Amino acid sequence: MRPTPNLLHRYANPGQFLRLARTLLPWLTGGAIVFLVVGVIWGLFIAPADWQQGDTVRIMYVHVPMAWLASSCYLGLAICGVLSLVWRHPLADLAAIEIGPVGACAAALCLITGSLWGEPMWGTWWVWDARLTSMLVLFFLYLGHIALIRAFDEPARGQRAAAILALAGVIDLPIIKFSVQWWNTLHQPDSITLTGAPTMSMMMLWPLLICTIGFTLGVAAVIFTRLSAAIHESRARQMMARSRLDRRDSQAA
Amino acid sequence: MMHLPNHWPYIAASYALTLGCSLVLGVGAALRLRKSKARLAAVEGHARRRERSAS
Numbered sequence: 370m371r372p373t374p375n376l377l378h379r380y381a382n383p384g385q386f387l388r389l390a391r392t393l394l395p396w397l398t399g400g401a402i403v404f405l406v407v408g409v410i411w412g413l414f415i416a417p418a419d420w421q422q423g424d425t426v427r428i429m430y431v432h433v434p435m436a437w438l439a440s441s442c443y444l445g446l447a448i449c450g451v452l453s454l455v456w457r458h459p460l461a462d463l464a465a466i467e468i469g470p471v472g473a474c475a476a477a478l479c480l481i482t483g484s485l486w487g488e489p490m491w492g493t494w495w496v497w498d499a500r501l502t503s504m505l506v507l508f509f510l511y512l513g514h515i516a517l518i519r520a521f522d523e524p525a526r527g528q529r530a531a532a533i534l535a536l537a538g539v540i541d542l543p544i545i546k547f548s549v550q551w552w553n554t555l556h557q558p559d560s561i562t563l564t565g566a567p568t569m570s571m572m573m574l575w576p577l578l579i580c581t582i583g584f585t586l587g588v589a590a591v592i593f594t595r596l597s598a599a600i601h602e603s604r605a606r607q608m609m610a611r612s613r614l615d616r617r618d619s620q621a622a
Numbered sequence: 623m624m625h626l627p628n629h630w631p632y633i634a635a636s637y638a639l640t641l642g643c644s645l646v647l648g649v650g651a652a653l654r655l656r657k658s659k660a661r662l663a664a665v666e667g668h669a670r671r672r673e674r675s676a677s
Contacts, residue, residue: 398648405641413637425629431640474643482636489629587644594651601658608665612672 383600386460390593397590404583411576419573428486430576434584435479439507440542442472442588446514447539450532460596462528463603465535466518467595471588473511480504491555499548500556503541510538 412430419426445468452461483501484494495501518531549558560569561577569577 405644409637409641413633423629424633427633428636431636435640471647474647478640478643481639485632485636489632584644587648591647591651594648594655598651598655598658601655601662605658605662605665608662608669612665612669615672 383460383604387597387600390597394590394593394597397586397593401583401587401590404579404586408576408580408583412580416576417570417572422490425486425489426573428482429573430580431584432479432482432486433577434581435475435482436504437581438584438588439472439476439479439504439511440545441585442468442475443507443510443535443539443542445592446472446535450535453528453532454536460600462518462524462532463599464592464596465514465528465531467599468592469511469515469518469531471591471595473508473515475588476504476508476511480508496555498555499552500545500554503545503548507538507541507545510534510541514538 408430412427416427416430418424446465449458449461449465449468452458453465480501483504487496488494514531514534517534518527521527521530548554549556561574
């Protein structure tokens with residue numbers, strides 16, 4: 370086994386992670402509720418309608434955060450894959466099991482809200498556009514990961530196979546990001562980039578950022594909660610298995 | 623001024639789906655955590671009682 374870096378080693382202990390989760394959860398949950406209430410009200414009722422798209426532009430305030438979260442959660446899966454394969458981090462496999470369904474949900478919502486935007490704007494629910502297709506591939510990668518990690522009787526085998534799938538599938542993330550630049554797509558180019566000024570009005574940018582922060586905090590809270598529950602379930606299973614063994618030993622004696 | 627058709631059903635459906643799914647995920651995770659904590663406490667209590675009776 371290779372030496373684990375200090376920070377990873379510190380949170381490899383489930384007890385340490387549970388203490389961290391207990392401290393962070395109220396802040397994550399409270400922050401998510403505040404940001405989402407403000408962001409959704411701003412996006413739905415205060416932000417201006419677009420001169421071309423009209424009110425349909427409001428779908429962007431939920432569609433863009435879901436796209437961001439679908440990609441981020443998959444990056445999280447890939448990081449868990451590295452931690453699991455290289456350092457055998459005990460929480461990485463549990464985290465991968467818990468992140469998968471949340472990321473799949475975000476990818477599905479991104480595709481559905483995109484379709485709900487596309488029907489009135491493009492006149493169709495779906496086109497085999499590079500951005501849409503690469504996002505659909507990401508959704509299928511999530512489904513594959515969820516199925517694979519639970520597919521074996523011996524959990525370690527499933528976790529190893531799923532970690533490899535997560536690492537192989539990470540190639541889809543740059544394809545999603547740059548698809549609108551590499552190919553001539555119906556999907557509009559990115560409005561926000563790291564290097565350039567945003568191409569959208571600040572009146573629309575603020576609610577978008579607030580909704581994105583709100584959904585990100587919410588997803589972090591959900592993942593922390595699910596992972597804490599998984600640790601408790603695993604401890605209960607271990608204790609029950611130990612007590613069964615003790616009972617068998619005492620009966621044999 | 624250009625007349626734009628009413629797209630509010632699409633907008634309402636998008637928000638309802640996204641917020642509904644987020645709520646279901648959040649409440650589901652909270653309930654699961656509560657249930658798992660209660661189960662672990664019950665198992666630990668049972669193990670403690672067994673140890674006490676054995677000693």
